[in-house]
Amino acid sequence: MPSVPAEGWGLEQLLDIGELASYLGVPISTIYDWRTRGKGPAAYRFGKHLKFAISDVRAWVAEQREQA
Template sequence: MSRPPLATLDQIAAFTGLPKRTIYDQRHRGVGIGALAFKVGTQLRWDWADVEAWINRQKGQAAA
């Protein structure tokens, strides 16, 4: 399945199974806590590559 290069909060929540509030809160807790997000106009967006890198970091922490 093809996906656009930038993801919305709804897409990230659906992809990870996390509540939107959790994803949003992680963004404000500091670098490295959640996937890197940025604003396009007034809307938050995530680069799918950053989301996948964040998930891979989580996998590494679980294995440690």
């Protein structure tokens, strides 16, 4: 079966934990720490793999904005 990008199937892009850490500019260990504390963006679990929808990440980032 040929490889088709997620967008080709009408699916949203999913980030793995390394991509999420890179996107946010934090160490992977910080993402795991957030998860143990019930913080950070929502994730999907596929077996042992965590995936993060880019829309969930962007929404979570927007919620983190400090009010001046």
